[in-house]
Amino acid sequence: MNLEDLGYNNHLETINKDGISGDFEVGRVIAEYKERYTVRTVSGEYPAEITGNLRYTATGREDFPAVGDWVELMVLDPDFAIIHKVLPRHSVIKRQAVSQTGEVQVIAANIDVAFIVQAVDRDFNINRLERYLTLCHSSKVSPVILLTKTDLIPENRLTGLIEEIQQRIENVPVLAVSNETEEGYDLLLEKIEKGKTYCLLGSSGVGKSTLLNHLSGKTIMKTNTISDSTRKGKHTTSHREMFFLDNGGIIIDNPGMREVGIADTGSGLETTFDRIVSYAQTCKFKDCTHIHETGCAVLEALEKGDIDEKAYENYLKLKREKAHFESSVAEKRKKEKQFGKIVKHYKKYYAKK
Incomplete structure (x- = not known):
């Protein structure tokens, strides 16, 4: 190699x-x-x-x-x-570290494409898709939405879910595969290019490990079923690991994430909700919160039905999370700067003695 x-x-x-x-x-x-x-x-x-x-x-x-x-x-x-x-990274996917204010957790680095994996039978949630999309866009990683376990629902239901996604999320490819029948895998493999690095993002139990086994053509990851008592996914993957496919593609598998905290200090949120942001450019006030102001173009578009109400609500929620994270980072840096001054003063004081 x-x-x-x-x-x-x-x-x-x-x-x-x-x-x-x-x-x-x-x-x-x-x-x-x-x-x-x-x-x-x-x-x-x-x-x-x-x-x-x-x-x-x-x-x-x-x-x-x-x-x-x-x-x-x-x-x-x-x-x-x-x-x-x-060495310097050309991309890094990260989220807010669980229970650590202002800290981030790096999920994977130097990624070209992220497959956002959701199972159509129990995990399907467009709000969550938008969270993952924000992570990808803030990291400058191209996202692909990948729906799994399609054999568990009727074909017309699958068609409806894809249409539902495309109505809210534009310009992001949507693929569907069945881990049972392997339907859709040919199209998925066509998306995986030699020398490019991909990663799998999603909750526990959505079929990421099974997906990786099918793509590799062999059993390289242990798989588990959904918990009968909680109907939630069990953590099969316990650590992050990179695998090399026969066609030259490179895939990183990640443990399932139940919390996807926003750690976006760039324009990831704006890219995910570009339709809402485009209306926001014509608001009467530059500091419009898009909640109650007169002359708010976003609220006008919402009332006319040009903006999806659930997308609007999710946008406001993620925007609040982003603002909180940014303020936490700023406060953390302020404290570090103050501590640095104390250490500098301490060294200067004792150097004179």
């Missing part, structure tokens, strides 16, 4: 134009286990840890390696390597 088979492309050539010194190799993180990693290089796979300096200089979890990252590492022996540097 060469670097191109691992997904190495012109972007990496540009950021790595100075080359790697003789003591280091370039590799890609293919699995993560709570700050321990598996890195794949041209010469093989190695268990790896990060250097103490990389850990010390990290300002948050976002600075640590993630599955999909390209790294510089030193191989010490066949069973151990040290990661010295994470």
Whole structure:
């Protein structure tokens, strides 16, 4: 396997134009286990840890390696390597860390396309699709909506669900597959190109592991059924891991996510709800909240039926979450700056003694 088979492309050539010194190799993180990693290089796979300096200089979890990252590492022996540097990412999918205000969790890095997976029998929820789309758009990752378990509903019901999605979400491909009959897999495989990196996003129990097994043509992931008592998905995938398909495509499987907190400080939300944003450009007031103002073009379009009411409500909800996250990040940075000043003053004071 060469670097191109691992997904190495012109972007990496540009950021790595100075080359790697003789003591280091370039590799890609293919699995993560709570700050321990598996890195794949041209010469093989190695268990790896990060250097103490990389850990010390990290300002948050976002600075640590993630599955999909390209790294510089030193191989010490066949069973151990040290990661010295994470190369710049061209994309990173992240969400707000659970129960950690102002912190983010990196889901995967250097992704080209994200398959947003939903089961049509129990998991189907367009509001949730819009959450995942916001994650993708803020990360500059192309989304594809993938509906699974289509054999569990009548064909006319599936057609209705696809139409329902397309009425609210424009310009995002929608594919449908059956893990039981494998119907739709030919079209899905056509979407997967050699050397490109894809990831699977979705709740537990929507069929991501089964999907990966079918795409690979072999059983590489354990699968479970839906819990009979809660009707919720069981966590089959326990960690993030990268897999290489026979056609040259690269797929990252992720544990199911029950919480998809918005960590968007860019324009991801605006891209997801571009129809609402386009109306907002003509509001009477620049700081219009689109809730009660006179002359609000969004409310006028809502009243006329030009904007879907559920999409509007979800937009406001995600907009509040984004504002809260941004304020939390700003407050966190303010406290860090204040702490930095205290440390600087402390060092200056004791240097005089």
